[in-house]
Amino acid sequence: MEMIDLNRPAPTTEPERQYYFIKKVQEYVKAQSEKLGRPLTANITTFGCQMNARDSEKLSGILREAGYVETESEDADFVIYNTCTVRENANLRVYGRLGVLHGYKKKNPNMKIALCGCMMQEATVVEKLQKSYRFVDLIFGTHNIFKFAELLAMTLESDRMIIDIWKDTDQIVEDLPNERKYAFKSGVNIMFGCNNFCSYCIVPYVRGRERSREAKDIVREIEALVKDGVVEVMLLGQNVNSYGKNLEQPMTFAELLREIEQIDGLERIRFMTSHPKDLSDDLIEVMANSKKICPHLHLPLQSGSSRILKAMNRRYDKEKYLALAKKIRERMPDIALTTDIIVGFPGETEEDFQETLDVVRQVRYDSAFTFIYSKRTGTPAAVMEDQIPEDVVKDRFDRLLKEVQTISKEMSERFTGNEETVLVEEKNSQMDGYVTGRLGNNHVVHFEGSEELIGKLIRVRLDECRGFYYMGTMLDK
Ligand code: SAM
């Protein structure tokens, strides 16, 4: 990057424009720190999914580059909430916590509070913030997160609430700074947005239309990550199976995986999420033949009832899903299958729910995220008749959870005694002298070992399965 001259107008091209504003914020941070005699602090809180976690790493990269010191405490000079709105209770948590931030701001008048992410794409949310949360300084959405440095610079110079929400975008800005949470693994966006419009889901409305990154940009990013010590990547998209459809030169997700597999030094490839409606045979073959793609597939079911699946606009039925799961297991017997299930979708009867339990029993998931249906205004399901009473949903939810947990424990057992490779992720917080890592199939293992093992791939024997995790022994000491 060329030298940045702040006496000149800001460049009009990206990412140069954002680097110009990072420099501008750097000057502010330096001057303020000197005035206060201490570094300026920043805090990021992430709600929601892995996509948001990855976005927060981008926010973090910019804040650090600008000179802020990141802190765990929300009593900081700059606080940002990266919000989620997939379920109502995520929104409620944000409003609750804003009250606490207001208290901090009264003590530190220079404090700036920012909100971004999916929740901000909802007009009613922004109206409420404008009316009742005037102390918030900056609000932006999901489409212009690349502009964070510029918005931050504006916020630091202004006393007014700055709001910049875009309805949609086809822009993808590459090569901005980011700060990884883990040195040895990283999420990598391969696409943004979603075109599927499942009838309960708000994501297509807040994340916009599907856009894939160019394969060469993805490969270049992963190569750079590997040079920087990363051994495992998680490819991120709302439906990775439709990757590449809108590229000038279309390519499939399976083809992308083949290219990524070639990257020297990269040891493990994960991805999520895979929509069952278009998981191809080619993908199953690529996975089965790969040395790097982890034997784990997250295959959201949502419901086991074909009638409900139709109302959900999932575009597969119970039989198609079961046939797919069977095909995957036949080709890769050791694969771990995980899923997402929603209970209490409008019109769900006890019979429909029994169909869900039936799929759970037939597929036998290694683990499952279970959700109570949450009505999201603006989605087709929100205005469907026959919303299910809370007590009925709660009862079904409890029964589903019990079934899922019982099966998950039984499934975990099947690897006991195996020798496997584990990527060590962290020091064990409960047991001194132990570390915790993940197998390729995403199961968690605790074993005796020191901190130096973090980020390394280690052979372990799985001695004992304790419900949802293993106790193991390191083999190659
Ligand atoms: N794109 C991914 C897919 O299709 O599986 C999932 C994205 S969504 C953030 C993660 C999960 O949240 C979904 O799989 C679904 O189970 C759940 N979810 C989405 N909308 C929901 C709603 N309105 N109520 C309850 N759960 C919901």
Ligand code: SF4
């Ligand atoms: Fe939501 Fe369906 Fe898109 Fe997943 S595929 S993000 S559940 S609309």
